[in-house]
Amino acid sequence: MGKRKRRVTLAVLLAAGMMLLLLRGMAFVTFGQEEEATVPEIPGITVDDVHVNGCVDCHRKADPEKDYRISTNLRELAEKGKHPNVEDSIKTIPGDCLTCHSESAAKMMGTEPLASMLHRFHLLGGEENHFITNDRGQCTHCHALNKDTGEFSIKSGKEQ
Ligand code: HEC
Ligand code: HEC
Ligand code: HEC
Incomplete structure (x- = not known):
């Protein structure tokens, strides 16, 4: 492989790597925005308590x-x-x-x-x-x- 060709391959690889990172970052941000706040089910606090006598x-x-x-x-x-x-x-x-x-x-x-x-x-x-x-x-x-x-x-x- 010639020196020039190797440099080009390296540049392409780097660019592809950056793209991947960027896409992952974007996916993460969108996921974070779409995720809805969920309320945990805690007896006697957020839901009815069905074991009132313990x-x-x-x-x-x-x-x-x-x-x-x-x-x-x-x-x-x-x-x-x-x-x-x-x-x-x-x-x-x-x-x-x-x-x-x-x-x-x-x-x-x-x-x-x-x-x-x-x-x-x-x-x-x-x-x-x-x-x-x-x-x-x-x-x-x-x-x-x-x-x-x-x-x-x-x-x-x-x-x-
Ligand atoms: C919501 C249901 C629930 C409540 C309320 C509860 N327990 Fe348990 N208890 C369990 C379960 C299920 C196990 C078995 C845990 C395991 O898989 O080892 C257990 C295990 C035990 C054990 C171990 C011996 C055995 O029978 O396997 C004792 C003793 C015990 N409980 C006493 C109590 C006492 C005293 C209280 C109240 C202060 C209490 N438990 C409240 C469900 C309950
Ligand atoms: C199976 C029944 C049972 C469950 C489940 C349970 N507790 Fe307890 N807990 C007790 C009992 C019974 C006492 C003792 C009361 C006494 O000595 O007067 C106690 C005492 C305590 C105390 C005071 C004494 C100490 O150990 O420092 C704390 C703090 C406490 N519990 C926290 C918790 C927390 C936090 C959880 C949930 C992660 C929990 N307990 C789950 C039955 C339970
Ligand atoms: C009159 C006193 C007394 C009362 C009331 C009592 N205990 Fe005990 N308990 C003891 C003694 C003493 C031991 C230790 C026995 C030993 O290690 O030889 C013990 C041990 C235990 C053990 C461990 C047994 C083992 O596997 O080695 C459990 C579980 C227990 N008690 C649960 C309870 C529960 C639940 C209650 C109420 C429903 C209760 N005890 C009420 C005196 C008492």
Whole structure:
């Protein structure tokens, strides 16, 4: 290849490269302009809250094979010696769990605080975790926003 020919090829390549960059830039700008603002669906904030009682609205007995109740889970743990028997002391969930799993009770009794335990169960594991895939990992399934004051509280309710 002659020196001149090589220079021409180089110039053509450079020009083509610039064009590509330019086109990509334009495509990006148009895309940015056309993209509409989307409102995320956050229960109790941007969409209706269908789990107003928190835990107990999800952890139910769906059918005889699928018993997701927390009481059932704890009874199984108790049978394996991994949990004290709390059958008679739990009326509302998670309200009554806090007797032994609040931050201060946890320190005294050597239990795990409910907050870190539940955040771990529901918010870790990415796509392996059904709370993230099915329930979109939303904080407001358990935490309720008071729309007048902006305060957060923990939903609590009786198991069905
Ligand atoms: C919107 C539905 C939803 C709400 C509300 C919810 N959970 Fe869960 N919870 C799930 C799902 C789904 C899983 C299974 C996560 C996974 O795939 O590992 C789970 C897992 C758990 C586990 C782990 C043991 C098990 O049964 O698999 C415990 C314990 C638990 N939840 C307790 C609670 C408590 C206590 C609350 C309330 C403070 C609560 N959950 C609120 C859906 C929910
Ligand atoms: C009377 C006190 C008490 C109450 C009430 C209580 N717990 Fe516990 N919980 C414990 C103790 C103690 C342990 C630790 C057991 C151990 O490690 O041997 C524990 C451990 C656990 C564990 C871990 C079990 C494991 O796999 O090792 C889970 C999950 C749990 N509690 C959930 C709950 C939930 C949900 C509630 C409310 C519905 C609740 N607990 C109410 C005392 C209590
Ligand atoms: C499965 C139910 C559940 C979900 C989902 C959940 N929380 Fe919590 N959270 C709780 C409970 C129960 C407590 C403890 C209440 C107590 O100890 O009085 C708590 C406590 C907290 C606290 C105060 C204690 C701490 O750990 O510092 C913060 C902050 C918090 N949550 C933030 C969040 C955020 C942010 C999200 C979403 C990314 C979220 N939570 C999702 C149940 C949940």
